Amino acid sequence: MGVIEKLSRDTSNLRGELNAALEEVSEQRKRLEEQQAEAAAKQKVRTETFGELYRSKGFIWMVNTHDLMGVYGQAGNAVTIETPGKWDVLNEKAWKGTEKEKTDLRKNVEEPYGDRRQELVLIGKDLKHEAIQETLDSCLLTDEEFSMGIDGWKATFGDYVLDNMGGSGHYHGEEEEDDESAPAQSRESSFAENGCLGLGQAQAQEQVERALSMVRSSRMILPA
Numbered sequence: 001m002g003v004i005e006k007l008s009r010d011t012s013n014l015r016g017e018l019n020a021a022l023e024e025v026s027e028q029r030k031r032l033e034e035q036q037a038e039a040a041a042k043q044k045v046r047t048e049t050f051g052e053l054y055r056s057k058g059f060i061w062m063v064n065t066h067d068l069m070g071v072y073g074q075a076g077n078a079v080t081i082e083t084p085g086k087w088d089v090l091n092e093k094a095w096k097g098t099e100k101e102k103t104d105l106r107k108n109v110e111e112p113y114g115d116r117r118q119e120l121v122l123i124g125k126d127l128k129h130e131a132i133q134e135t136l137d138s139c140l141l142t143d144e145e146f147s148m149g150i151d152g153w154k155a156t157f158g159d160y161v162l163d164n165m166g167g168s169g170h171y172h173g174e175e176e177e178d179d180e181s182a183p184a185q186s187r188e189s190s191f192a193e194n195g196c197l198g199l200g201q202a203q204a205q206e207q208v209e210r211a212l213s214m215v216r217s218s219r220m221i222l223p224a
Contacts, residue, residue, distance in 0.1 A: 042077050050135075051127035058120035061113075063141065063153045065160045072120065083160070089114025 046053060053074075060070035060081070067090060068083040088094055094105035108115035122132065145153075154162065 039077050046077075049128070050124075050132050052125040053122060053127060053132075054124045056120060056122040059117060060120070061116040061118055063145075064157045066116070066150060066153065068160065087115050089116070 054076075056072070056074045058072055060072045062068075062070050065083055067086055069085060069087050071080075071082045071084055073080045073082075088105040089109055091097075091105050093101040094109075095102070097105070106115070108117065110117075120136070145156075148156065153159075
């Protein structure tokens with residue numbers, strides 16, 4: 001192959017690669033613009049429904065993770081729900097530790113459910129308290145469901161740990177270290193009824209809905 005032919009072929013290959021790269025950049029830009037437009041639409045509906053909700057965070061007690069502390073966080077359209085460890089009442093030091101350890105670990109304990117609770121903080125401007133409260137309350141267990149008790153919840157809603165044990169009797173989830181320090185709770189704006197809140201769906205937020213679909217299927221618990 002002559003030099004001219006080789007240069008021509010290489011140029012053609014480079015042109016093809018460049019066109020492919022430009023097309024990919026164009027597609028990425030288009031997807032970004034679509035995501036930005038979608039985010040703006042979600043923010044508009046969220047603001048109309050709840051007021052200017054910037055962030056929310058806190059603890060959630062889910063019926064299918066009875067013994068695992070739920071940690072909820074929301075910023076804009078992004079929502080996370082994690083279970084970093086057990087509730088403090090299940091820490092051995094809450095029962096056999098020093099007096100200071102027992103006091104610290106049992107400061108939120110209320111019988112018969114220990115420190116399991118709904119405790120959410122919402123940060124924003126001109127928040128619509130009633131709309132938010134109504135949405136949160138819609139995710140709580142009904143009186144009939146609550147009356148089933150722990151065994152009834154596990155039987156009807158499932159249990160994350162038990163359902164992941166399989167036939168071996170051993171939990172197949174990730175190993176988790178006990179974290180004795182709970183996330184600090186900001187107090188800019190909080191909503192409580194008898195000290196407890198449920199976690200609600202954020203209307204018109206697909207990402208929020210996906211994250212909360214697990215919560216809605218498991219339901220929240222509000223102690224009587």
